[in-house]
Amino acid sequence: MARNEQKSKSTHDPLINAGLRLFGESGYDATSTRQIALAADANISAISYHFGGKEGLRLACAENVAKTLTTTITTFAAIESQTPEEAALELEHIVSALVQMLLLQPQAKTIPQFMLREIVQAEEVLDIIFPNFFEPIHKSLSQLWVRATGQDANSDAVMLSLFAVVGQVIYFRVSREIVYRRLKWDSVGPTEVQTVESIILTNLRATLEVAKKGSSQ
Amino acid sequence: MARNEQKSKSTHDPLINAGLRLFGESGYDATSTRQIALAADANISAISYHFGGKEGLRLACAENVAKTLTTTITTFAAIESQTPEEAALELEHIVSALVQMLLLQPQAKTIPQFMLREIVQAEEVLDIIFPNFFEPIHKSLSQLWVRATGQDANSDAVMLSLFAVVGQVIYFRVSREIVYRRLKWDSVGPTEVQTVESIILTNLRATLEVAKKGSSQ
DNA sequence: GTCTATAAACAGATAGAC
C-alpha cells in the first residue's frame, strides 16, 4: 500500500518532459498534442486540464527549463577573487563545457534543443527564459571577461565579444548539418568535437588578447 | 492587345514569392496553403497544380533561392591573383557585406530568412541549396583564407575557422532578440549594426593573425 | 485526475466545370 504503487500518478510531469523533447525535436507547430499525450502515456485532455492548452504546455516547458537552469547558475560564483589569468582560464572552461554539451550526444540533450528552437522562434518563451537564465549567465561571463581583459565593465564591446564567442558554439550546433557536409564528416564523435572545440578556444584566446591590448592602450 | 494586358498571368511566381516570405516569417509548419494562396492572390488549388503540393512549393522555393544566389557567386572570382593582404581585405569585405545583409532591414530580406529557417530545419531543402550555394561559397572563401594565412588548403582547420567567422554573423541574426535585450537596444539601425560589424571584423583579424603565425612556425 | 466521445475548425488535396 505504498504511495508510489498507486496506478494514477499525475501526468503533469510526463507531459512536460514529452513536450520538451518533441517541441525540441520537431518544433512547436509540427508537434501535435496527440503525439505529446502518446509519448507521455497520458490522455489528450490532460494537456488542457493541467496547462489550459497546447500553448500553456509550451510555457510550462519554458518555466521548467528556467527552473532547471537556475540551479546551474550557482557554478559561476566568487568571480571577484580571481586573477586575470584565472578568469581567462575559467572562460575557456565554460566555453569548452558549452561545446561538449551542445555538440556531443545531440539526441539526448532535450533542454538545449528546446531552447535553441525557442531562440529562433523568439516569442513569449524568451520572456520566461531570458531573465532566469541568459541574463544572469551573461552577467557572470561579462564579469569574467572584464576581469580577464581589463575592458570597461558592461560596455557594449564586452557583451558583443561575449556573444560572438557563444555564437560560434551555437552556430556549430544549429548548422551542424551544413558544417558536417562541408567537412564530409559522416558521424560526429569526441574526436570531431575536439577539433571544433580547439578552433573555438583558439579564437577565444585571440579575441581576449586583442581586447587586452585595446584596453591597455 | 498587348500580351501583358491579359488578366490571367500565371500564379506560379507569385506563389513562390509568397511561400518564400511566409515560410521565412513563420516557418513551414506554421504556414497554411490558404495563407500562401491568399498572399499570392491565387487559388488554393494552384499550389497543387504548379508544384504538386505544399512540400513541392517548399522545394520550388529552395530552387528559386539557389538560382538567385548562384548569380551572386560570380563576385568571388580571380582569387588566385591576389596577394595575402588583398585576400585578407577581401575576406573583411565579404564578412562586412554579410553583416549588412543579415542585420539591416531584417523584414525585407526574404531569401536570408527562408534560408535560416531551412538551415535550422535541415531537411531535403539543404540538398538543393547546399551544392548550389554553400559549397561554392565556402570553397571560394577557403581559397581566400588559405591565400591570406598560408595554411594548408582544404584542411579541416581552415574550413572550421571560416565557419566560426560566418557563425558569429549568423548567430547575431538568429539570436538578435536575445542580443538586443541584453544590450537594451530598442531598435537596431546602422549605428548598432556598425558596432556589431566592428566586433566581428576585429575577431576576424585576430583569427587570421593567429592562423598566420600557426602556419609559419 | 482521468477517461470517452464529440464538437468545431482547420489542414492539404482533388474532381470536374469552365
Added chain:
DNA sequence: GTCTATCTGTTTATAGAC
C-alpha cells in the same frame, strides 16, 4: 490555367461520465 465545391483526415479543445 483557374475556378468552385467538396472530400478526407487531423487539429485543438471541451463536455460530461466515472
